[in-house]
Amino acid sequence: MNVGIVAQKGNSRAAYLAADMREALAAVDAEALVDDATAEQLGIDGLPVEEFADCDLVVSIGGDGTFLYAARGGDGVPILGVNLGEVGFLNAVSPDDAIDAVLDVVEQIRADEPAIREVPRIVARGDDWELDPAMNEVVVHGPRRGHGGGAGIEVRVDGSLYSGGHADGVLVSTPAGSTAYNLSESGPLVHPGVEGLVVTEMAASEGMPSLVVPLDATVTVTVTDAEEAIVVGDGRTRRTVEPPIEVTIEQSDSPVRLAGPTSDFFEALGKLD
Incomplete structure (x- = not known):
């Protein structure tokens, strides 16, 4: 199983979480692939986000902009969004819960029972x-x-x-x-x-x-x-x-497929300026 990880560019907190996530995925025999920019920050090999379309799951760590970037690269692949404290309409998972949430989705996909919902484009x-x-x-x-x-x-x-x-x-x-x-x-x-x-x-x-x-x-x-x-x-x-x-x-006939828990729309509204 391959999991692509896209972290917010230039955000060290996102990059460190991506590194921890790689280790947790390796422990359950899942290969984690990271985008080029994050890989450079971590000193490891990475891939263009466009190649994440071949993954089983894509994880976005950052804000809604990072999520949209990941969704374009991983076209059609289920995406789980981790919210780093921004408004987070598309990113439902907190950093503290991120690794557990990703491992839960990996287990669901392996059991062929993923909880996936579609969002139109x-x-x-x-x-x-x-x-x-x-x-x-x-x-x-x-x-x-x-x-x-x-x-x-x-x-x-x-x-x-x-x-x-x-x-x-x-x-x-x-x-x-x-x-x-x-x-x-x-x-x-x-x-x-x-x-x-x-x-x-x-x-x-x-x-x-x-x-x-x-x-x-x-x-x-x-x-x-x-x-x-x-x-x-x-x-x-x-x-x-x-x-x-x-x-x-x-x-479009190509919706975004969301994995993991849903965000609270009204809670996210409270973060709008």
Whole structure:
């Protein structure tokens, strides 16, 4: 059995916990693989996170950003998140409980009885391109935020017009991503048990309120009146496109698979600034 471990970059506490976890896994005949950055910190051999897709389990140690990074690398592999004291909507396990939680999941997988739950991701597409699936949000915006930087925006849901006009951009988020960029744009908090997507316009001149649509809805964002537009997934993967262009955003057929205990959504809300 192979367990990939991704620790928050530059965080010595996360790296030391990864080292302790490696020893505990070796004691139960499980091989622990660590990402390149953590391996360098520990003075051992590591692997690119993209190679963790061949693991049986991936452990993320850090915050939600580390979790999203691990989820992209270990695409389709069950992921257990260890929270190092940040908001922790995706990371349900405390450092003190981390090793026991990982060993429990290893035992479940070996018994072919893993307690796995799926969290949806979304994907943005153009005529001849597609971004990697995003767990939090996809943003489509003009060349820059602020005065003079927006674009003409038209938003449709399953082909029906919802809003149109000038705006900095449009943000489409999953329930998991409602507490991130969406919240900063005055979008609503959405409980993770809700099967829907949130459509939020960004600094629209005559915009509509945020809209929650079914999880299987297709959202199209047409961008005009700008020299360029940018499509961003989870703040990391991006593509610059030339208007006029229509960007389609819909549920990916590749959800994130979560292992281990669930986080308390309302307790995590208490950590928001």
